[in-house]
Amino acid sequence: MQKLKDRILKDGKVLPGNVIKVDGFLNHRIDPSFMRELAREICSRFDTEGVTTVLTVEASGIAVGTICAEELGVPLVFAKKAKSDNIEGGLYQCDILSYTYKKKVTLMVSKEWLNKNDKVLIIDDFLANGEALRGLINIVDQAGAELRGIGIVIEKGFQDGGNRLRESGLPLKSLAIIDRADENGIVFREDSDTL
Amino acid sequence: MQKLKDRILKDGKVLPGNVIKVDGFLNHRIDPSFMRELAREICSRFDTEGVTTVLTVEASGIAVGTICAEELGVPLVFAKKAKSDNIEGGLYQCDILSYTYKKKVTLMVSKEWLNKNDKVLIIDDFLANGEALRGLINIVDQAGAELRGIGIVIEKGFQDGGNRLRESGLPLKSLAIIDRADENGIVFREDSDTL
Numbered sequence: 001m002q003k004l005k006d007r008i009l010k011d012g013k014v015l016p017g018n019v020i021k022v023d024g025f026l027n028h029r030i031d032p033s034f035m036r037e038l039a040r041e042i043c044s045r046f047d048t049e050g051v052t053t054v055l056t057v058e059a060s061g062i063a064v065g066t067i068c069a070e071e072l073g074v075p076l077v078f079a080k081k082a083k084s085d086n087i088e089g090g091l092y093q094c095d096i097l098s099y100t101y102k103k104k105v106t107l108m109v110s111k112e113w114l115n116k117n118d119k120v121l122i123i124d125d126f127l128a129n130g131e132a133l134r135g136l137i138n139i140v141d142q143a144g145a146e147l148r149g150i151g152i153v154i155e156k157g158f159q160d161g162g163n164r165l166r167e168s169g170l171p172l173k174s175l176a177i178i179d180r181a182d183e184n185g186i187v188f189r190e191d192s193d194t195l
Numbered sequence: 196m197q198k199l200k201d202r203i204l205k206d207g208k209v210l211p212g213n214v215i216k217v218d219g220f221l222n223h224r225i226d227p228s229f230m231r232e233l234a235r236e237i238c239s240r241f242d243t244e245g246v247t248t249v250l251t252v253e254a255s256g257i258a259v260g261t262i263c264a265e266e267l268g269v270p271l272v273f274a275k276k277a278k279s280d281n282i283e284g285g286l287y288q289c290d291i292l293s294y295t296y297k298k299k300v301t302l303m304v305s306k307e308w309l310n311k312n313d314k315v316l317i318i319d320d321f322l323a324n325g326e327a328l329r330g331l332i333n334i335v336d337q338a339g340a341e342l343r344g345i346g347i348v349i350e351k352g353f354q355d356g357g358n359r360l361r362e363s364g365l366p367l368k369s370l371a372i373i374d375r376a377d378e379n380g381i382v383f384r385e386d387s388d389t390l
Contacts, residue, residue: 029272029308030257032265058254059273062225066258067265070227077224078254113224 001175014181027060039067042151052118061124079107092142094135107135116144127152130161196370209376222255234262237346247313256319274302287337289330302330311339322347325356
């Protein structure tokens, strides 16, 4: 999506360790009208007929996930990362290694909100090593639900999460794939608009 | 807001320890079209002229916060609860005691996204003991920004967070105030529609 690439080049910063900082519009400060454009673009890239649920993971997936869900007229379910008093009863759980926080976290979704009749579109703001997505896909499997697609705003193509998921045949589409991010700047994958 | 009260009575559950579970539409599974109605109602209760930023805290405040921000045509900033690689440089920080997770957490907002020229509407899904709000208000103060209002979806009126904030003269409005929640059901504060 050219407009997203332009925004990344305009507002993004590359920090040491190949960290791509886009917290001005995507994951700390949210630009909601741009988020609406991103959500529409993601939804347009999948056959969303019959999708019953958008699934994401707290925290920064919630903004784009909420708007995707509103576009599709279905609920958003977000996986939680820690047990709270507010979830009772049966849970789908999957341990992942958080890239952002460098530690193991457990993703949890209440069995009340996902079951074998659901057709799920997974949405997230960022894809790096794919651990969060692995957890969400595992939870969709545990529920016996149908995974209809995985829509990502920004994929770090130089980490192997995205490629590994594609090689598994999973229906992954990213609005921008960054193949290099260093002191020389940001380089996008040429064909990322059509993947 | 009568429609919210009706939804709480229809879908909410009271768990032991006065926990009010509304995770079917507010804070685990999100109903985005209802969230839109809540956001419009919150925005209608404040003078939002000149508001530059909606501020909330991860995670479950992000859904309603994003839609409020879209309604107002301004960015949403959400305070983070743990340090990540994706925030650099100066931070406003405030320690709070999380009611949900029973532990101390540090709220963090990048100084890049909040400053003395901002006029801030704070939004959150839940108000219990008011610790998260205390942290957000403290961060608005640190930034030297102007606090224009605090809009809450559900306030647990039997905990003292809301009353304490009102006594301090802070511009707090909640769409539904629950004064009792136990095995006998849920009782709303009579005048909560006009507060």
